[in-house]
Amino acid sequence: MAGDLTDQEWDRLAVLLPSMLPQRGGRWRDHRQVINGILWRTENGAKWHQVPDRYGPWKTCYHRFSQWEQDGTWARIERRLQVDADATGELDWRAQVDSTIVRAHQNAAGARKRG
Template sequence: MATLAVTGRADLTGAQWAVLERLLPRGRKPVRPVTWTKRQLIDGIRWRARAGAPWRDVPPAYGPWQTVYGLFRRWQRDGTWRSILTALQGRADAAGLITWDVSVDSTVARAHQHAAGARKRGDLQAEPPGGLEAEPADHGLGRSRGGLTTKVHLACEQGQKPLSVVITAGQRGDSPQFRVVLE
């Protein structure tokens, strides 16, 4: 029985890659030959985010899941994703693609039952949480009437493109987070 290809359908186009490639950090020259291109790895990260699958289920065409996750996590910790997003938003704003009538809202999501098993002290983890910014003490999880929950605060422009996301514990109020999400 033939298998259905899960790669390629929503991968970056040549034009999208041309724009994104200019925004990527320039690292030192690799010591070993490159087996997986940045484009393949980024497509793997995009596939995982779109599918909502575990990292281990990233298709092999994008590279080993450990390599895909490693790039994602490294760039998350050093702020690369944030700088790419900021640059893309600046580019869209310069092209007049962002309407600056901003809407802010939030929603509560119930945490998975396994979320309750996280270590109380992040410094005891093999790889401590965070990166450029300190991880909050509650890691975006808190107790509310619904149990263990997370609240997602989102600012988006009128073209329905997200501008900013802040994640807090579920019991946090919306008003105190208004300024944070706008900044």
């Protein structure tokens, strides 16, 4: 499907994910399918229950996302991908900070009204 992980992207991620061996409670749903569902939700700004059925039950996507956030899987993936991108020169460490200030009307800021 459009927007899903390519085979090359999947190959980079697969080695960083928890084992697919049966866990307490049974087999895991395919990691690639679930990650594609998580990415779909993130890219579309949708709510979890709006994840299309082709990615499996939305609750599975949500629970896997949450579990991997808690156990550090996402942080480990981010670190590894950053290291790989930096090593190949794909990561630009130069940053720009914009200090733009947007002023609100005094009434919008809760100021006292006259009269």
